[in-house]
Amino acid sequence: MNFNLPKNLNGLTTKQLLESRKKYGLNQVKHDNKNNWYQMLFEILKEPMLLLLIAVAIIYFIVGDYSEAFFMLGAIIAVSGISFYQDNRSKKALEALVKLNEPLSTVIRDSQIIEIPTNEIAVGDLYLTEEGRMINADGEIVYSSDLSVNEASLTGESFSVFKSSESEDNHIYSGTIVVSGLAVIRVNHIGNETKLGKIGQSISEIEEVPSPLQIQITKFVKGMAYIGIAVFLLIFAFSFYKSGSFISSLLSGLTLAMSILPEEIPVAFTTFMALGAWKLRQQGVIIKKSSVVETLGSTTVICTDKTGTITENTMQLKSLYDFKSNQTFDEQQFHSPELSDLIHFAMWSSEPVPFDPMEKTIHKVFEQTQSNDLRNTFKMIHEYPLEGKPPMMTHIFENEAEERIIAAKGAPEAILAVCHHSVEQTKLLRELINSFGSQGYRVLGVAKSNFEGTHFFDKQQDFPFEFLGFTVFYDPPKRDIQAVFDKIYKAGIKVKVITGDNAETTAAIANQAGIVNITPAINGADIVHHNQDELIALSRKTTLFTRMFPEAKLAMVNALKKDGEVVAMLGDGVNDAPALKAAHIGVAMGSKGTEIAKAAAALVITNDDLDKLIVGIAAGRRIYVNIKKAIQYIISIHIPIILTVSLPLFLGWIYPNIFTPIHVIFFELIMGPTCSIVYENEPMEKNTMLQKPRKLTETFLNWKELSISIIQGLVIAAGVLFAYQYSLHLGNNESFTRTMVFTTLIFANIFLSLVNRSFVYSVFDSLKNKNKLFPLVIGITLVLLFSIIYIPVFASFFQVVPIGFSEIAISLFIAAVSVLWFEVYKWIKRVKSK
Incomplete structure (x- = not known):
């Protein structure tokens, strides 16, 4: 901020700051920490899988199988440790995102603005704020210029309140928004002592609404849990009827229940979303809610502003048109x-402390060209803020x-x-505006007025104005912006330009930026007269929306949503906040965006580069595809475990308890x-960004995908049970048979994790996608497998025996056949798609 402030505002000294900090602490609302490590651990221990493990451990202790009991205790520690690590990793990532998204505030300390x-x-701080900023402490105004504040967060009233140091209520409150002007506030209350803090409505305490994918996954896991309970009771009853052994039957039932419960899925979902958000932050995209990552991949429409998003936001003053001389000056x-006159009144109509690029340029040109600078002798006594359709603003200054x-x-x-011209003059001026606009220039009109009274008009449009001329700005398209829009279109995403600029300028810039547009622009004033169905029809065929104001922007976003589009809305100003909030993904600009825009948005692009939104969309697609792969892998590998535990019992095979809870x-x-760490790290498949966006309402696994996973699981189960029968056919005992079955299933698990890296491309193509965690996890799995088989103490514990190379080769072959058949399916699928 570039504040021009009175000289007597010095702020706290370093010594005073330390005393204040010691007495009042930091400016943060303290609330119950629901994420303490012990609370997280308690939540993990309530998980069904951990409860099953605890039950099994207790049973082993009761019957005196202490080695199995201690193994179960070790498993409880391992499973809870993995869950705790994942939860804590997710929590830390999200905490870091919150911290990084925290806005900076401006204060005066030791007479310096910092x-x-x-x-x-x-x-005690002197806290500075201006238009578009959210207030972050309570205090009293010591200096202000045309300050108006929206206090809806405290009062519920949506209109703005004008305030100054002389007004009856000269206090400003945390959580409110500066609508216009600027102010210096002496801070009286921070953190819990603010009005907002006492109400206790910290943003961090607002419960996050589950996303559609989250709801679907929760439903799926709950459904499997209910099935697990039912099957547990069935197995327990059946086994007890057959054997008459209560403990043995209970263990059989618990073993099957453990094999059915897919407790990895919720952990995987949380990990994918949190780490996805964290990785995006490292690329300059701040995600405020991790569930937004999922929605990003479904984006079908990007609604973008023109200035600063498509263009450089440099706002060079290209020309000045003087009405009196009817000349254009370069x-x-x-x-x-x-x-x-034109330059003087263009400057006076701008904010005294400019933050808009055009106003900064006007002030700069004024300083470079005009010697008579009276800014220090005149004081603003009244301001009409930017309003109207199309908008204008008026400033009134007075000296002593x-x-x-x-x-x-x-x-x-x-x-x-608001100026009086003849029909002929108006026609010529409009032609001039169109001429400037067709070259991609942005035009502002400038006028002056004389008024002697003290009772100002309610509306600025009622003043008698004299037209002075036009300021003509050029804001060129960003370098490489055409390549960005090319990526967007290739990804099957539509583009809508929603801007406050006029139709001619917008069309010229859109054409230069490579935006596909074959229909005329629609003005915001025309939109409000349409009903919902007409707006939907307009949204389908129109690309450029010009002279847009907040209600019109909101109407278009709602129309697109109603039409089934997933909308990413880009905005940076106070007026964009309603549309940002309404869009599926509100996107604010980190450099030029106002704090209220950032507060309303779900995503902030730190360097205002539209290409970063494409990075986010690609990440959303990658994460969604990978979480589906992880879930399909979990479903497929659970099926052979379930059937290997249950079928020998139901079919009365000679070794009914081939797997125990330990296995x-x-x-x-x-x-x-494998599912939550390895698949999360999987890179994006080729051509992912050349496909159409998925529908947001689409279930995470449709019946076709679910049936593929079930078939994969059934074929693996057939292979594992074949290994069981093959071993029996050779006359092997229970331990040898268990070893064959156990080894086959481990090998099948490894093959499946590799095959399911892609449901389109071959396993050899997938191996080209570097994921260093895959060889690491596979290597650890093989080391554990051979340690269990060949180290006597482990073999005895797992009730397996060493087997020869030929048996290892047979198990490997059975596992390969039961999994790699899917490569043939993928090959046929690729041939058909060509």
Whole structure:
């Protein structure tokens, strides 16, 4: 911020700051920490899988099988440890995102204006704020300029309240928004002592609504849990009827229940979303809610502003048109005396402390070309903020001699509407506006007025204005922006430009940027007269929406959503907040965006580069595809475990308890990291960004995908049970048969994890996608397998025996056949798609 402030505002000294900090602490609302490590651990121990393990451990202790009991205790520690690590990793990633997204605040300390993290605001600080900023502490106004504040967060009233140091209520409150002007506030209360803090409505305490995918996954896991309970009771009853042994039957039932419960899925979902959000942050995309990552991949429409998003936001003053002389002056002629009035009133109509790029340029040109600078002698006594359709703004200044300056600027149509011209003059001026616009220039009209009274008009449009001329700006498209839009279109995503600029300028810039547009632009004033169905029809065929105001932006976003589109809305101003909030993905700009835009948005692009949104969409697609792969892998590998545990019992085979809880928990321990850590790290498949976006309402596994996973699981189960029968056919005992079955299933698990890296491309193509975690996890799994088989103490514990090379080769062959058949299916699928 570039504040021009009174000289007597010095702020806290370093010594005073330390005393204040010691007495009042940091500016943060303290609330019950629901994520303490012991609470996280308690939540993990309530998980059904951990409860089953605890039950099995207790049973082993009761019957005196202490080695099995201690193994189960070790498994409880391992499973809870993995879950705790994943939960804590997700929590830390999200905490880091929250911290990185925290806005900076401006204060005066030791007579210097500095920016600090918001939580470092101290009682006694002189806190500076301006239009578009959210207030982050309670205090009283010591200096202000045309300050108006929206206090809806505290009062529920949506209208703005004008305040100053002399007003009856000269206090400002945390959580409110500066709608116009600027202010210096002496901070009285921070953190819990603010009005908002006392109400206790910290943003961090608002419960996050589950995403569609989250809801679907929760339903699926709950359904499997209910099936697990039913099967547990069935197996327990059947086994007890057959054997009459209560403990043995209970263990059989618990073993099957453990094999059915897919507890890895919720852990995988949380990990994928949190780490996906964290990785995006490293690429300059701040995700405020991890579930947004999922929605990003479904984006079907990007609604983008023009200025600063498509263009450089440099706002070079290209030309000045003087109405009196009817001449257009280029940059080299700005010193011409004919332009003195136009430049002066363009400056006076701008904010005294400019933050808009065009206003900064106007002030700069004024300083470079005009010698008579009266800014320090005139004080703004009234301001009409930017409003109207199209918009304009008016400033009224006065000096001690009560001389007055009334200056207005705004959309050329708005300024021409309040000035009196002949029909012929109006026609010529409109042709001039169109000519500038067709070259991609942005035009502002400038006017002045004389008014002697003290009771100002309610509306600025009621002043008698004299037209002075046009300021003509050029904001060129960003370098490589055409390549960005090319990526967007190839990804099957539509583009809508929603801007406050006029139709001619927008069309010219859109054409230069490579935006596909074959229909005329629609103005915001025309949109409000349409009903919902008409707006939907407009949204389908129109690309450029110009002279848009907040209600019109919101109407278009809602129409697109109603039409089934998944909308990403880009915005940076106070006026964009409603549309940002309404869109599926509100996207704010990190550099030029106002704090209220960032607060309303779900995603912030730190460097204002539209290409980063494409990075986010690609990440969303990658994560969604990978979580589906992980879930399909979990379903497929659970089926052979379930059937190997249950079928020998139901069919009365000679060794009904081929797997015990120990074997099942071992499988769980190697499956968990595979699905949640390894698949999360899987890179994006080629051509992912050349496919159409998926529908947001689409279930995470449709029947075709689910049936493929079930078939994969059944074929693996057939292979494992074949290994069982083959071993029996050779006359092997229970331990030898168990070893064959156990080894076959481990090999099948490894093959499946590799095959399911892609449901389109071959396993050899997938191996080209580097994922260093795959060889690591596979290597650990093989080391554990051979340790269990060939190290006597482990073999005895797992009730297996060493087997020869030929048996290992047979198990490997059976596993390969039962999994790699899917490569033939993928090959046929690729041939058909060509």
